Amino acid sequence: MKTNTTARLTFILAVLALALYLLYPTIRLSMMTDAEKTELQKNDPDAFNTLKSKAISLGLDLQGGMHVVLEVDIRELLDKLAKNKNPVFVKSLEETAAALKGKDDDFITVFNEKLKEKGMNIARYYSASDRRTEDKVLSYLHTQTEEAVDRSLEILRNRVDQFGVSEPTIQKQGSSRIIVELAGVTNPQRVRKLIGKTALLEFKLLKDPTITTNVATKINNFIQSKITPSDSSATASGESKDSTSTALEELFGVKEKADSASSVAAGDSSANLFEANLFFQSPYDRSTLLVPADKENKFKRIISLPEIQKIIAEEAGSAEFLWGSKKIQNGEYLQVFLVNKKQELSGEYIVDARPQNGSPSDPSSAGKFEVSLTFSDEGAKVFARVTGANLQKRLAIILDNRVVLAPTLQAKITSGRARITGMDTFESAKDLSIVLKAGALPAPVRIIEERTVGPSLGHDSIVAGSYSAIMGLILVMVFMALYYKFSGVIADFALFLNIFFIMAVMASLGATLTLPGIAGIILTIGMAVDANVLIFERVREELRKGKTIRASLDQGYGKAFITILDANVTTFIAGMVLYTYGTGPIKGFAVTLMIGIVASMFTAIFVSRVIFNLILENTKVTKLSI
């Protein structure tokens, strides 16, 4: 009996030593001040990283940070990959998107069904020599999606790495989602832009101003023809708002109240679309059209009309309207450019991008910031050819389908360098250079979930959580000691060990401590004593029956064990289910809950029993303090 106890005691001490060893990095790290941490990180980065990886890491809700879930836009990808697009294609794509709102079905499958409903075979849009059948096309599209997600993941990783956040987590979730977790981010807005941007850089030629003028006039005439003659009789002259806008309006010679157009077309919703003063040609730059900022959507719908597309095709050939990236005139107007559809050069050729200060000698860039681009050799050749062949023309620099700049080509550029100028802050120049260098995403990504916690809230949560844990612990310990006297103290010791073990197991599993995780530990404090309560109540019963101390303890522990096991298994099942279906912080809660259950079985049953045995074997106990 005695050797048995010694063996058990040795085992407990070994477990304790192991727990101490596992917890040492956490304890050491938490004792270090911020200055000491920076010091160690500088002097011995390896040691620092090992220390950090072995310590319990804090969840984003505790240390502050961003958790973002991005979804790769499969609709855009399908649109981009398709050839021979027709109205059925566009309509099916729209219907699929609408049908899938709030659902998680596979976009490609549903899209295929929608096409079939309309008697169209998906192979029509995506077939190639090696894929003619529907099945092959579908599997091709699925692979493309997978690849797009994987490539996006890599690109996002590059971007985040250059942004300089410590220990970012970037991982795939499901088939089309990417989770980005960044600790200690101070400017979430900036990160959102950095990871949300497609960063597709293109160089396209601007259409000649005379062509732009022609197209604009024809479109305006078309709009005019849709408005009744009586309305259009009002001409630009009197009722002016301010001199600038009058000047703009005079170019197209129409001026009337915006609402009048809609009154004409009562009953016909599409007629609402046609409205005079929808856009103007800039008086200063004939290549630029201006659209009042509040009429952006109307203009978008107008230019997508087949009639307008016909006008563009007839007058300008293969060209399209693209929005400018900035609002002008105090944000009242948006810029629109008519550009060649043909891409002269793209961001793929960029080998380096650096932020820099604008040159002080150039009045347009002085005091501003810019990004200097370096093309690969091949890109430099293309760039030289394009710039040489189009002197005095304007080359639009287009980022994510918006015209950032459209400088006039003054000379052939052979250096393979270009600058994107006019940024207001160094930060925005730096971020742009990061995304350009990392490359464009194969398809746009959308933020579908974001959770950001500021560092001070995180800190407050740790303080509040630890405070509650300590206070709960003390109260429970006092209560146990009062109710079960010396036995209660043994249970308290077991409880204390329990918390210690939970932390050690968490450290060894590399688990993350979250705020709900702290709640889980606190809850465990309350529930862990349950095992001891069950045992002690049983022992009391046995003692009441007049049994000896040893017999009572044996009976108490023996009978209570099955109950404890059954009761804990059910809670453990709930924890397992939570872990399976929960996300992020909830998983953290489930983990602490489960570890807590296992640890409490060990401490409350095994450890406390050994302590009782030790006491019984080494002292003459006549009355059990329970």
Place this chain on the structure above:
Amino acid sequence: MEFFTNTNYDIVGKRKIGYILSGSLILISIISLILHGGPKYNIDFTGGSLLQLKFEKDVAIQDIRKALATENMKDAEIKHFGAKNEVAIRTGVEVDIETVGHTIENAIKKALLDNPFSVERVEKVGPKVGHELIIDALLAILWSMVLILFYIMWRFEFKFSIGAIVALAHDVTITMGIFSVFNIEISAPIIAAILTIVGYSLNDTIVVYDRIRENLKSTSKRAADISGIVNRSINETLSRTIMTSGTTLIVVVVLYFFGGEVLRTFAEALIIGIVVGTYSSIFIASPIVIDWKHKKA
């Protein structure tokens, strides 16, 4: 110190009182849930955005509402969060989650120039994600119930698992009902709390069942008076039930008061659940075993 030792309350005999009380509570819960059109879900499930701002000085809800009205966010829900200088702003799915934070920040910055603020917390959930979370939560509750049912069936008899599941459904319904009556939102952590309650309440129930099983074994078949045994078992475990619930309540109440605003509703759910769960394991789960047996016999 000892409480509830050698008690002999006639719980089984008076079980009708428990049934009536529980029946009424469940009825009230269901009526409230129907009147409110189901549980009040937070953005975790409905989708939408939540911004928690901390101002340097106290701030009036009215001022923020005014600032946001110009941004077409009249329907935003704005309330103080913990302190008077902290507010939580909630918008629905109709506001684009990619830009909402920016828009709100700018509008308030412009309107309250003399009271700078920092963004403490941002939560944005797209409608699709919210929908999936609801499904996951329902699956989680369903699966845990099924698994636990099987475990109890394996360890005990079928009628015990019926009692346990009835008690469980009872606890979950009443907890949701109380949330509904007090108009508290169901968030992802609340679902976690409810699942914990599921486990916890069963914990209590099983302790009593275990004693019933033990007492059934030790009593000779002929003398078996099931009502008497169940009542004795409840009384024998009463002291333990109250003790454990007591210690758990202590820590959860501490969590409620000192755990911070974010964990408060979580603690609230646990407090309600522990009280209801303890009650049900004494007054509902075990008495049902008797009635089920009588009906069968």
